[in-house]
Amino acid sequence: MARKTFIEAIREGLAEEMRRDPSIVVLGEDVGVKGGVFLATDGLYAEFGERRVIDTPLTESMIIGTSIGAAVNGLRPVAEIQFADFIFPGFNQLVQEAARIRYRSNGAFGLPMTIRAPYGGGIHGALYHSQSIEAFFTHVPGLKVVVPSTPYDAKGLLRSSIRDDDPVLFLEHKKLYRSVRGEVPDGEYDMPLGRAAVTRVGRQVTVVAYGMMAHYALEAADRVEQEDGISAEVVDLRTLRPLDRETLLASVRKTGKCLIVYEDNRFGGYGAEIAAIVAEEAFDFLDGPVTRVAGPDVPAVPYSHVLEDWFMVNPAKIADAIRALAAY
Amino acid sequence: MARKTFIEAIREGLAEEMRRDPSIVVLGEDVGVKGGVFLATDGLYAEFGERRVIDTPLTESMIIGTSIGAAVNGLRPVAEIQFADFIFPGFNQLVQEAARIRYRSNGAFGLPMTIRAPYGGGIHGALYHSQSIEAFFTHVPGLKVVVPSTPYDAKGLLRSSIRDDDPVLFLEHKKLYRSVRGEVPDGEYDMPLGRAAVTRVGRQVTVVAYGMMAHYALEAADRVEQEDGISAEVVDLRTLRPLDRETLLASVRKTGKCLIVYEDNRFGGYGAEIAAIVAEEAFDFLDGPVTRVAGPDVPAVPYSHVLEDWFMVNPAKIADAIRALAAY
Amino acid sequence: MSDAVSDQRQRHLGDGVGLTDEQLLGMYRTIALARALDQRMWVLNRAGRAAFVISGQGHEGAQVGIVAALRPGHDWMVPYYRSIAAVLAFGMSPRDVMLGQFGKAADPSSGGRQMPAHYGHAGHNILTSSSPVGTQILHAAGIALAARVRDTDQVAITFMGEGSSNQGDVHEGLNFAAIHRLPLILVVENNGYSISVPAEKELARPDVADRASGYGIPGVVVDGADVLGAYAAARTAVDRARAGDGPTLIEAKVTRLTSHSSDDQESKYRSPEDLAAAKARDPLPRFREQLARAGVLVPERERELADEIASVVDDAADWAEAQPDPTPDSALRHVFAEGGEA
Amino acid sequence: MSDAVSDQRQRHLGDGVGLTDEQLLGMYRTIALARALDQRMWVLNRAGRAAFVISGQGHEGAQVGIVAALRPGHDWMVPYYRSIAAVLAFGMSPRDVMLGQFGKAADPSSGGRQMPAHYGHAGHNILTSSSPVGTQILHAAGIALAARVRDTDQVAITFMGEGSSNQGDVHEGLNFAAIHRLPLILVVENNGYSISVPAEKELARPDVADRASGYGIPGVVVDGADVLGAYAAARTAVDRARAGDGPTLIEAKVTRLTSHSSDDQESKYRSPEDLAAAKARDPLPRFREQLARAGVLVPERERELADEIASVVDDAADWAEAQPDPTPDSALRHVFAEGGEA
Numbered sequence A, B: 001m002a003r004k005t006f007i008e009a010i011r012e013g014l015a016e017e018m019r020r021d022p023s024i025v026v027l028g029e030d031v032g033v034k035g036g037v038f039l040a041t042d043g044l045y046a047e048f049g050e051r052r053v054i055d056t057p058l059t060e061s062m063i064i065g066t067s068i069g070a071a072v073n074g075l076r077p078v079a080e081i082q083f084a085d086f087i088f089p090g091f092n093q094l095v096q097e098a099a100r101i102r103y104r105s106n107g108a109f110g111l112p113m114t115i116r117a118p119y120g121g122g123i124h125g126a127l128y129h130s131q132s133i134e135a136f137f138t139h140v141p142g143l144k145v146v147v148p149s150t151p152y153d154a155k156g157l158l159r160s161s162i163r164d165d166d167p168v169l170f171l172e173h174k175k176l177y178r179s180v181r182g183e184v185p186d187g188e189y190d191m192p193l194g195r196a197a198v199t200r201v202g203r204q205v206t207v208v209a210y211g212m213m214a215h216y217a218l219e220a221a222d223r224v225e226q227e228d229g230i231s232a233e234v235v236d237l238r239t240l241r242p243l244d245r246e247t248l249l250a251s252v253r254k255t256g257k258c259l260i261v262y263e264d265n266r267f268g269g270y271g272a273e274i275a276a277i278v279a280e281e282a283f284d285f286l287d288g289p290v291t292r293v294a295g296p297d298v299p300a301v302p303y304s305h306v307l308e309d310w311f312m313v314n315p316a317k318i319a320d321a322i323r324a325l326a327a328y
Numbered sequence C, D: 001m002s003d004a005v006s007d008q009r010q011r012h013l014g015d016g017v018g019l020t021d022e023q024l025l026g027m028y029r030t031i032a033l034a035r036a037l038d039q040r041m042w043v044l045n046r047a048g049r050a051a052f053v054i055s056g057q058g059h060e061g062a063q064v065g066i067v068a069a070l071r072p073g074h075d076w077m078v079p080y081y082r083s084i085a086a087v088l089a090f091g092m093s094p095r096d097v098m099l100g101q102f103g104k105a106a107d108p109s110s111g112g113r114q115m116p117a118h119y120g121h122a123g124h125n126i127l128t129s130s131s132p133v134g135t136q137i138l139h140a141a142g143i144a145l146a147a148r149v150r151d152t153d154q155v156a157i158t159f160m161g162e163g164s165s166n167q168g169d170v171h172e173g174l175n176f177a178a179i180h181r182l183p184l185i186l187v188v189e190n191n192g193y194s195i196s197v198p199a200e201k202e203l204a205r206p207d208v209a210d211r212a213s214g215y216g217i218p219g220v221v222v223d224g225a226d227v228l229g230a231y232a233a234a235r236t237a238v239d240r241a242r243a244g245d246g247p248t249l250i251e252a253k254v255t256r257l258t259s260h261s262s263d264d265q266e267s268k269y270r271s272p273e274d275l276a277a278a279k280a281r282d283p284l285p286r287f288r289e290q291l292a293r294a295g296v297l298v299p300e301r302e303r304e305l306a307d308e309i310a311s312v313v314d315d316a317a318d319w320a321e322a323q324p325d326p327t328p329d330s331a332l333r334h335v336f337a338e339g340g341e342a
């Protein structure tokens, strides 16, 4: 089993699925000859040609809207939104159309389509190349939202997303693309959507995270173990919707304390729903308040390093929150 | 002081502000001669003419985007989105542009603009004329979101929204337009944004609601008082962002129990943030789980009466939840 | 008139566009049927038995003329809320339409989940349509893209009003389809109003079709009351599409014979003269006279058709109204593929 | 050459478009200054002192020619990330530009909050620009609407690339501005690429300007290397706008002399021939020779300007780099109006 980077795992997953299933097409801005601005589709144009790897005009609503039509007529589109921040011109197509077509047609039509979007900050991308967009879409019934944190999960969950018969928003943290390496089997392995993973076993505090934050949570957990002897458990949600309530609640019921970590703005972020579920369904087990570490409530990540560092959640901020909760 | 319907209060508030401030313009679909599909702008075209009451093309992104430009160059636009469900083609303009212009320009530019949008179900409008959209926008720093429940609040808060120097999304529940009457003073009265109201004083359970649900919450509270002798307090948030944390938390700390009611889909709805705040900041005062009554997690309100009734939150569902929480 | 004479007249009329008399009569029947069904909806609405009506009245001639150039069951249609005649011509039945009007469980468009006139039918390649206007052009462009990639020789046609044609999606869709010369036809049914907003406040030019040249595609204006003219324009567009020559924008100048919907009062914004002029552009009597003059529609046949349509409408309305409503427990279904995780 | 002779030549060149020699020289200076500043950014980037660069190189001639027709301090500009020459011509200083390049606290565009080249300056009526492309046309249309409602006689001009012109907002903005004949000018700087995607995959026609007729407005194509041609087109557009005759779409055929940005490697998708052809369309040497031939730019003056620009660039870069970064405590400011509730 070879060690690969996150982006290599994505690229390999795409290529293997396209070889297996001729109905899969890739479309998006610069996904062809250039291979995408992050090279996620590098080599696909050469291997599969311009009929299956389509450089679209600079129009996100069109990318999502035509993916809907293509999915209805026998294709399995995998669209790339160049940066998650640029999905919003296509918001109406994704939320009002893609998410609702199966329901509004009473099951007559379904959409096997996947939308990949690089998200997240800490890469000096400023307000419009750093956003976390999951909260807007995890609120929408009819969409599935996946956020892998390791190369192994990325390849496995991308395959499951592509094979899924409903629209899946697949979010890839830009900072993980080249900074993280891990074991990735060649070929297929089973990794269903909707399963969280306990990536670190602990007794005192449950730390819930996903994406880049799943790594920072582990770092923070190690730090508080070494420095303070605090035993923290880490749950990597991996799929935000459908949510794996069982794994989440089992961990919190065990530790009695829950810290939720997300990079997005705090108010109304995805972690709010996790907090609400835990507060309602694990109430009798809680020995401390459900707490959150999240991005501040300013519009988005600023460019200046000084301001970006101020904005970003990091292992130190998480460790402090674990300590505070453990001491509660 | 005359008794007026909700829609009369809106119309009166608009007209009075336009008379006072010539920089206010109204724009939207059918807002001119027709006076809007709900007649919120009826009479304004006749009084203020086509320069200040603008029938736009059927293009929401344009309505919001040009409001941004108009606000930058000396006007105070009040845009109408015909149904809240149709705001999504303008999502990018509202969230990426309007909400971020002050921050990204480091305060150099600001946007005194208001967007009015009729929202909510129970009026047989089906998937696309029944939506509650607040969760998408209360998550966005840089936007203010207001949801009045009475004619008095509607006129007062609309005036404050129009006079506010930042973008305000003003949501009006369609079912309130003609079903609710109340005292509305002629002329001005003070009603700042960001203040919740305790609309019913109680001891055992705090019920948090807004818009149409603020009425249903009161109905349910009366019912459980009469039928079960349960004393419920009702907090009408009125402004969802900025949130009046003090009033919210003071009530929950007093009653020790919190039920949050919203009409939107449950998962990731606005009430999740309220639950998260209460679970974290009132933990030591809670005698029961923070619970929610909300819309089911299907894409949107179906058309058939049978299905619509199944979907909608109503006083009976709220009363049952109050009983369950009171008995906890 | 003698059969010999009428035969000549028939050949005369049909030959111009390559349609047989039976085809012409079939088109007339669909137009008249759509009109009668639509009028019944208003009757039901006034009687308090149908909560909401939105009409195709005045648009039927263009719709039926255009759809006659397509291959039902093979090609794809993405309709809009005035497409009653188009979907009937493409395979939906009057009962199907009335099931949607009453929001019944068996409604093939949505099982009673969507408002009336939100047509869709998987069995007839009619894609489910939503309320937000303009979005459908991208769905049709995507269907056309799949037809190209999969070499299915299918054409995708979609319909919308002129007000909706101003939505950004229409620009993005025409540009993409034109770049790839996709088999797409956009029909803009221009009735001069976007609810209450007159054309001059929706559009900077009288003809939406003028926008086509910016994408290097044909933009054709047809008189929506000229059924055969609409057919001829569509015939050319379909041939171009199948030949790989790309999309066509067909603008049909139609007339809206009703208020925007049962919730609208058009007298508030339309003058009596304007309303009278609208009535004068009704495609139904015009096509009837055209066929009669050509001897294709002889009086007996016209009476037979009228009787048949009346009973079909009675049957559709009465039968559909008697069908069961959806059950509450069905409301949770079809959020995701059955068996798929929710 | 004698002053008398050169005087004639000057009148000769200037008269055609109504610009004085000093104006012509000022335009040349702005183009050369923008180029020198831009090149310095790349030097700083390679030296690891500037994280990100996105260029106006190749676009400067069209920008300066067009902006010369406007009234700085009165009219409004909504720029894009290649507008370095346009914003300099409209009043921003080299120090302003470099403050943004380094993301410093005093950056007038954003106080170091946005990426470099996201220009804006309230003092010069340059509206803050974002990254999502195409949105700015609606802001410019709204500014033009306010100018109309308030009778300010202002013109709003906005700039974008040809790839961005495919966004739905552009359709909606042109339609609205055309209906109301607003004083709006849309400049499309067509450099043939949307990052790596060549024009033929972005557009169905060679000229974006072809879309103008669909809105009933003029669509003018100018050679972006012909500074005076660009000026003349803008002059006409500005006069139309002030006269209440409505918007104009000006398409400038420009050349992109750098990779899309410092994160891009254009050699992966552009052939050596293509890159050589691009170089040959550089507006700077062309304008220099044009002015020299006309005797407007005499050798001494050219040397003086070169020296002055070099020192201005040194000053801007060195001074800006030495300015303080924003402080963390400033990050919470300006979410809402100060004093406004947050």
Ligand SMILES: Cc1ncc(C[n+]2csc(CCOP(=O)(O)OP(=O)(O)O)c2C)c(N)n1
Pocket: B029, B058, B060, B082, B086, B089, C082, C131, C132, C133, C160, C161, C162, C163, C164, C165, C189, C191, C193, C194, C195, C260
């Ligand atoms: C995005 C969106 N905005 C607003 C509406 C409300 N609405 C429904 S139909 C309509 C007018 C449509 O006019 P037009 O496109 O000309 O079609 P017509 O009804 O005249 O056939 C409007 C504004 C909508 N359905 N979708």
Ligand SMILES: Cc1ncc(C[n+]2csc(CCOP(=O)(O)OP(=O)(O)O)c2C)c(N)n1
Pocket: A029, A058, A060, A082, A086, A089, D082, D131, D132, D133, D160, D161, D162, D163, D164, D165, D189, D191, D193, D194, D195, D260
């Ligand atoms: C809505 C949106 N989608 C994608 C991007 C990423 N992006 C930035 S510039 C660019 C290409 C723009 O090409 P063009 O409009 O031709 O302008 P040019 O850079 O060639 O001057 C893209 C795709 C973006 N900024 N905004």
Ligand SMILES: [Mg+2]
Pocket: C161, C162, C163, C189, C190, C191, C192, C193, C194, C195
């Ligand atoms: Mg119309």
Ligand SMILES: [Mg+2]
Pocket: D161, D162, D163, D189, D190, D191, D192, D193, D194, D195
């Ligand atoms: Mg370009």
